[in-house]
Amino acid sequence: MFFKTIDFSKYSSIKVGQPVEILMIEEGDDIPKDRYLIGGANNLLVSPKPPSLMMLSKDFATIKEEDHILTIGAAMPTGRILSYTKKHDISGFEFCSKLPGTLGGMLAMNAGVKEYEVFNILHSIKINGEWVLAKEIKHGYRFAELGGIATHARFKIQIGFDQGLLDSLLNLRSNQPHQPSAGSAFKNPENDYAGRLIEAVGLKGTRKGDMQWSDMHANFLVNLGGGTFEDAKYLIDLAKEKIFKKFKVVLKEEIKLL
Numbered sequence: 001m002f003f004k005t006i007d008f009s010k011y012s013s014i015k016v017g018q019p020v021e022i023l024m025i026e027e028g029d030d031i032p033k034d035r036y037l038i039g040g041a042n043n044l045l046v047s048p049k050p051p052s053l054m055m056l057s058k059d060f061a062t063i064k065e066e067d068h069i070l071t072i073g074a075a076m077p078t079g080r081i082l083s084y085t086k087k088h089d090i091s092g093f094e095f096c097s098k099l100p101g102t103l104g105g106m107l108a109m110n111a112g113v114k115e116y117e118v119f120n121i122l123h124s125i126k127i128n129g130e131w132v133l134a135k136e137i138k139h140g141y142r143f144a145e146l147g148g149i150a151t152h153a154r155f156k157i158q159i160g161f162d163q164g165l166l167d168s169l170l171n172l173r174s175n176q177p178h179q180p181s182a183g184s185a186f187k188n189p190e191n192d193y194a195g196r197l198i199e200a201v202g203l204k205g206t207r208k209g210d211m212q213w214s215d216m217h218a219n220f221l222v223n224l225g226g227g228t229f230e231d232a233k234y235l236i237d238l239a240k241e242k243i244f245k246k247f248k249v250v251l252k253e254e255i256k257l258l
């Protein structure tokens, strides 16, 4: 293992944060229990005082095909998974298009689009050195109780990359803002949409400093330039408070605040 300084104002998708020393885990290392693991930081909001952090090194950015099973390392970026599966005519990963991150982040978040989620195609995950079947892991809409660090995952190979599906899922992103963000800030509550609620309490387009509830898609917190953690936190708390007051709905963050 070795240390690397990562500047979250550049590395994170929302471009908020500062340089932080990160412990980089290499193949064969014992993974520390007292550090928080990050992936590609596409779902994170880093505070000025984050917990001690670690990350899987490129040793875990692997992809291997054997006996109709695809084994992928948790540091593998989703874009590379998509290009591999397209090239090899493998189906199931089309929803990874424009879903930024690493496989590890996808597993922990049970990331997905509409009814397409990573757990639907997953066979098993190597967690803290042991292979665990996907069906034995509690998971649901944007969560999975991995109970440890995922280093690899296995998928049964199904032939037939579906370009039509990819194109239709990409179409859904046409109302997605282009400014830096961490994707959806809140999970959708049951039978409703967080974006609708944010709009209904008049916060769509509301700005604090350089952070804004997007005027394009209200559930996206966007950074207009020099946005800070404090500004983002202010807007998140304001939305939760107003929505609870008006609708008695408790919104839960999808973004992880560190």
Ligand SMILES: Cc1cc2nc3c(=O)[nH]c(=O)nc-3n(C[C@H](O)[C@H](O)[C@H](O)COP(=O)(O)OP(=O)(O)OC[C@H]3O[C@@H](n4cnc5c(N)ncnc54)[C@H](O)[C@@H]3O)c2cc1C
Binding pocket: 013, 036, 037, 038, 039, 040, 041, 042, 043, 044, 056, 074, 098, 099, 100, 101, 102, 103, 104, 105, 106, 107, 108, 109, 110, 111, 112, 113, 142, 146, 148, 149, 150, 151, 181, 182, 183, 184, 256
């Ligand atoms: C423009 C944009 C669009 C997005 N669209 C979508 C979308 O359509 N659907 C969707 O689901 N998400 C979406 N997201 C959110 C984000 O892409 C996903 O949550 C993604 O899976 C995060 O991956 P990451 O590697 O960046 O994880 P990070 O943000 O670094 O971490 C997320 C969580 O995963 C945990 N984690 C990471 N690696 C591991 C590991 N190896 N083992 C255990 N835990 C781990 C971290 O501890 C953290 O809790 C979007 C984000 C952006 C910026």
